[in-house]
Amino acid sequence: MPILTQDPQQTPGGALKRLSLLKAAVLFIATVCLCLCGLLYLQLEQSRRHALDVAQVASSNLARAMAQQAEDTFMKADLVLTSLVDWIQVDGYGAAQKPRLQKTFARRAQALDQLHGIFLFDKQGQWVVTSFDDLTRGPGVSDREYFTFHQQNASTLAHIGPALRSRENGEWIIPVSKRVNDKNGNFQGVVLAGIKMAYFDQFFKSFSIDDNGSMFLALTDGTLLARRPFVESQIGTSLAKGEIFHKLLPNAPAGNAMISSVIDGVVRLYGYRQLDAYPLVVSAASSRDSILKDWYDTAFQSCVIVALVVLGVGLFGWVFVRQVRVGVRVEADLRKAKEALKLIATHDSLTGLANRRLFEQALDIEFGRGARQSSSLSLIMLDIDYFKRYNDAYGHVAGDHCLAEVARAVKGCCHRKADLAVRYGGEEFAVLLPDTDIHGALVIAEQIRRSVMDKNINHNGSPTGYVTVSLGCYAFVPTGRDSIELFIERADAALYQAKHSGRNRSAVLSLEGGVEALMRSDR
Incomplete structure (x- = not known):
């Protein structure tokens, strides 16, 4: 548990004065380098966004131009097909009309560079008229997507189908087609304009x-x-x-x-x-690589320049830091020595737990805190059962090892930072539990007792065959006029009751109406 003490040499603003020159130098150099890197990042990010913004405008304009060209291309083919469908639906495509239709198809196809050709198919998908002089007599187009679409849909709008190879000459085309109906609206065939993929x-x-x-x-x-x-x-x-x-x-x-x-x-x-x-x-x-190519080149050059500047600042800082490091090291050694002395003065060297000096300081603080906040303060006193027999049987080296193991068990059950585990003397330990009532203290005591037993430390002089502990608990709410000695004595009295009642147990001492009540919790 941290103990707040006042350094007699501390003065207002002392924290700033104690800031080491080494840290200040490193902080300054790091700040300069970070500022340079930050400015470089902002400049590069701004130029990157500008390059992307310019590219976005260019791609939008290019897409708009493509859309306009594509729409014009398909609209011209659509208009040609519309006029031909209107004519065919009025005059039909009998033998008398075929020569005229062929010439018309040819003229319309020649007038538009994007057209591969114009074709008329009957309702069975057979070739009727094309813009080519020689009419191909193939298997027909009843299997084509556009033919099936018009066969199944009564829409008179132009239909654009997936790209395909022309059966006329194998050229890739994009088919634009319209349905041909008779006077009653029944399906009579399809007129197709093939737009060249090459276009x-x-x-x-x-x-x-x-x-x-x-x-x-x-x-x-x-x-x-x-x-x-x-x-x-x-x-x-x-x-x-x-x-x-x-x-x-x-x-x-x-x-x-x-x-x-x-x-x-x-x-x-x-x-x-x-x-x-x-x-x-x-x-x-x-x-993306093409858009940012120039940016990558600029970024590389800028990074090299900033890296050289940072290297120069770093070298200067390194020389400066070396000059002050000796002084800083001496200051750090003195500080470590002071901390080591403080640790020796407040902690037990064998177990690493707080000693009685730190325990007494903590009691003063927690009595005052408990009185201000009206919160319960608990104390657990514990003692290793038959420890003299253990030392006699196994020797003092083993006894020290036993004390250290018990201390680890005690410390392991102190889960809060405010809880303080203490080696009170010899084989006796104490645990100070701020803001904890008697029930909470008993729970912690039982955890400690079981933790020690779970270590299974052999002890032939104990009835159980293993090292055990006895624990006494006491809790009260400080008033500001309480005796620390009486507080410890009552916890010690509970410990005595636990040992007197057979050891390896936890006892609780409470004062109700001036009468002492003892409660024991066996494993």
Whole structure:
């Protein structure tokens, strides 16, 4: 338990005066170095954020340009298909109309650079008219996604399907199709405009992005239609589990995010945008390493400069500290010697417990505290049973070892910082328990008794065959006019009752109506 004593040499403000020069020097040098590092961090963080902000603006503008171009591309194809569907639904596509339809298809396909070709299929999915001179007679397109979609949906809106290879010449195309109905609204076929994948590839290449950057066009369900860099095996893969489709698009149709690509794992700053008129999403991204390349170079140079400055300050501080270290070491040695003397004066050298001097100081403090707070103060006195027989049988060296083991058991049961375990004299110990009533003291006493027994220290001179202790407990609420000697005597009286009643037990002494009552708790 800590004892507060007044240092006679302590003066107001003495704590500041005692601050060692060594610590002050180290604190100053550390503060200077930390300030330099802090300023460097703030400057680098500000420049990093600026680089990212500029990149965000650039990616947003790039995504906006891509969205506008994609919307224009698909809208032109949509308008062509709308005019053709209106014509076909009025005039039909019989043998008389086929030559005219073929020429019209060819002119419309030639007028738009993005178109691979225009195709008309009947309700069985067979080729009827194409923009090519030679009509391919293949197996038909009834298995294609776009054909199945129109067959099952009465919508007259344009449908954009997953990218596929044209059966005309094997070229990758993005199909834009519309349903053809008869006069009663029944399904009669499909008109398809194939947009060249190469058209988007050339469009993507017109923008300047880094080698690890990327651009893509995808359906809103995450199906990849076109991408830069172009990797054929990636076309048609799903990006639905990516952060853009899974988290960002449901909350905002456009934005920016620094995320890792689900395709190649590269961390990029993405600008994304969902088209208003069509179920499409475009995105442009620059790799994080490319965005921060110049920042990394600047950060490296700045760190080297600051490191040199810190090294210089550190070297100066090291020289200065060495000059004062001898004095500080002498001061520390003197302080350690003082602490050692204080410990010797207040603690028992054999057991490490407090001695009677520290016990008396603690009693003075706790009597005053208990009186001010009207709190109960308890004392446990304990004695090793048949200890003289133990010394006679095993010798004084073993006796000292026995005392040390009992002391460890006593100290181990003092769980609070305020509890004080004391070697009172010889084989007698005391435990001072502030703010503890008699019931709490008895609980601690029983813990100590059992702890000593659990050590199973052999003692042939004891009836139990092992070392045991007897304990006496006393508690009262100090009033400010109490006698310390009487307090100890009453706890000692309880100890005497415990020994007189057969030892290896705890006894409690209470004063009720001037009558002493004894309570024992056997194991």
